[in-house]
Amino acid sequence: MTTKHTIPSDEDLTAFIDGELTPEEAARIEAIVNEDESTAQRLEFLARASLPFEQAFAPLLSEAPREKLEAMLAAIPVKQSAKFGPVFTTRRRFLGALAASLVAGITIDRAVIGVGARFSAKDENSEWRGVVADYISLYSAETLAGPVPGREDQAAQLAGLDEKLGLSLSPEAVSLPGIDFKRALLLQYDGKPLAQIAYLDPETGPMALCIVRSDAGPKAPDLESRKGMNVAYWSNATHAFMLIGHAAADRMTAIAKGVRGRVAV
Template identity: 85%
Template sequence: MTTKQTIPSDEDLTAFIDGELTAEEAARIEAMVKEDESAAERLELLARASLPFKQAFAPLLAEAPREKLQAMLAAIPVQESAKSSPAPVFASRRRFLGALAASLVAGIAIDRAVIGIGARFSAKDENSEWRAVVADYVSLYTPESLAGPVPGRDDQAAQLAGLDEKLGLSLSPEAISLPGVDFKRALLLQYDGKALAQIAYLDPETGPMALCIVKSDKGPKASDLERRKGMNVVYWSNATHAFMLIGQAAADRMTAIAEGVRGRVT
């Protein structure tokens, strides 16, 4: 049965993946992930987005029997979906990490298709791929995920400064402000080895909204609109970065908001 506990924050899940929690905190997160499908899906997405979860399971590299783990790797169906698997999502993740450890011990190069990314997206469209991963992640947000007071300007500036350092941008609270939508937090994630900024907002009318930025050398592209996971996505790029604004607001409102922020962040 799904628990009624609040889904752990991104910071808690990231710390869990990286092995930075105490034993008691880690046990709490693990129990919640086993019982709550939403928490399990969020943990899965954070790990799939190339966050440094390897350190959290470093003991597997030293303790896991090589032959047994190689057999586990060979037994994983390449195209098996999470929904069709009878095992819990978290259990599946633990089996995957064990297989990953085996591949590292044996010196095997793991193709991206084995971990389920290449099989889902076309490698020819890098920008489409990162938008799909972000949409999967943002679709897990609820208004409760972003509850709490709006950070003050100084706090917002401090959070944005951490993004600037990794992305080579100069973002201010004024530049990323959205009309009628509350800033909630700025997170630095990682996708495919590259820093990914996620600025999360809460629209009182339609719920969570996010402005996401990643470095890109694909060249400038005019803004366009698409639908992903039941949300509207406005995306564009310049010579150095790709941007996307995603939320459940109507398409015309999303486009208008995106055009405003586009002129300020580029």
């Protein structure tokens, strides 16, 4: 295989999405994308990974040593792109979030990337689970450290999800046996609201129940593995659900079965 046809790395593909490559490199990657289906699929996946990582880590960022981080970031040269300058600026601002997260003890293996509007998903329900798995893989026990919110706080957080997703969730409905509720967030995937309810399992660490609107129709419960975690997933006529965590497959299946019977839509 010649250098010309070497499969580009995720870093190369991300730079291509952001318009940071030279015209020659951009043309080379575009040619590979047009010829190689696996590269095209990976580029599509990276282009659609639009979950707001910075929002999820905001509590930790507020405690980070900002002066030191800002001094480090100031030394990074800003390369402006005529086509995607604002995207790169956003990425550089988010480097602060990544650095702060690293100082807080979170392992992060890649930076957030923007949405490429010209790419579309081939399998929506599988695609969103992959994006969420990438996102949850950033979590550590420290990410979710702190006291468990009281029932009123839990109910208030869940109520914020109901209006956007057409859900009717209560703390009792989403409670997981022996696992602490930590927070409920309204995120976004491919322009659609996505509910994430995060938990901390004392035995295996972070766990999350995620829900997104879907018109793909009902699907019986199933199990898969993503990013070293087990994912129990199912859907009804209006929503797709996934429970993701590091617990063993049989335990994840049992937990998912319990919450599936309680979640009302």
